[in-house]
């Protein structure tokens with residue numbers, strides 16, 4: 001199977017030029033001007049940008065959480081991702097407390113195998129590194145699971161104490177693996193929540209008001225301190241506030257291997273969403289919570305200055321009608337998480353490129369290249385180059401869409417609301433190829449379930 005994409009503007013994290021891309025089977029085999037070759041399929045990309053497929057390093061599909069299971073599974077979630085121009089996800093497999101991490105990995109393989117529209121890897125959420133469990137981490141690395149998420153939040157659920165965090169970080173450091181941290185001080189937050197609930201504060205907005213930015217910043221600071229002793233690189237997931245970003249900046253100025261991602265929800269949404277009527281604030285209950293609006297500018301500045309390297313979605317969808325309502329009477333019972341895997345690329349193009357905050361190259365870097373590099377997928381993923389997987393988004397910079405649960409072009413997630421309802425974007429994926437196969441054509445999914453493959457990831461290789 002061969003595909004020739006003609007006359008596109010090829011944009012990577014470092015380059016920007018006009019050319020043709022030739023794909024044989026699953027790989028880019030030639031790039032040049034006026035390529036005159038036969039191909040099974042010829043696509044005219046005049047007036048369009050060619051981006052490397054998006055890499056979303058933070059999704060939760062088919063995940064039991066908050067007394068229910070996420071609305072998107074590997075089939076619906078990856079198909080929606082593809083519609084939005086994302087061709088690789090890294091999802092979070094979970095070690096159940098008291099059980100082997102390898103058992104948890106098997107469970108996630110079973111959930112995903114044969115289901116996905118795009119390629120996928122796994123991080124492992126480690127919850128229990130007692131006894132000889134640390135030795136399992138070597139096996140995980142051998143199986144391509146080269147990064148581990150630890151939680152300072154959610155006591156009694158996913159939380160790890162500092163001793164276990166240190167022990168796990170040390171082992172990860174020895175193996176050359178990466179630690180991803182959910183940095184919120186869950187112990188103090190639980191105290192704040194208990195007090196609020198005892199005072200009769202039950203509405204969704206209290207989810208945010210009981211999780212202060214200081215408790216995020218403190219946890220980021222503690223993560224960096226412990227990681228320094230353990231000699232391991234750390235990647236702070238879903239960074240939401242200026243206070244927390246300050247800690248990252250200090251560490252990076254000292255030259256420490258500290259990285260961070262933020263998410264569209266923290267760049268486009270804010271605390272006021274919790275004050276919506278009719279329990280609608282529950283749609284935005286996630287952790288960390290949405291912050292006061294001024295934090296958005298600081299996070300954008302973090303992306304501009306490379307103190308924040310990547311944008312993920314933390315896609316964790318729960319239906320409003322019958323899942324978010326589990327917390328109708330008490331905010332602590334609202335399942336934490338929001339949908340967004342489909343909207344990341346178009347939102348970041350709008351807020352970043354169209355609104356003049358970042359260059360086209362930086363757009364590619366934060367939506368694809370940096371995550372591929374940090375998580376051992378580069379240059380197979382994250383760029384358009386000879387030898388790379390032909391994961392390519394043919395992007396129409398002029399197409400305008402209004403994101404809505406009712407727009408058949410922008411909503412394929414298996415959830416009954418859009419977190420970005422009514423947001424207008426200019427620029428949208430027209431055609432999406434995954435390993436050389438067209439899977440999205442003008443809003444239509446033309447791939448098939450099971451096209452996606454598991455990605456055995458390499459170890460982290462340092463980036464700036």
Ligand code: URP
Nearest residue numbers: 182286287314316336337
């Ligand atoms: O609210 C969130 N973020 N839900 C998903 C789990 C997590 O902490 O990433």
Ligand code: ZN
Nearest residue numbers: 182237238287
């Ligand atoms: Zn988290």
Ligand code: ZN
Nearest residue numbers: 058060314316
């Ligand atoms: Zn998450």
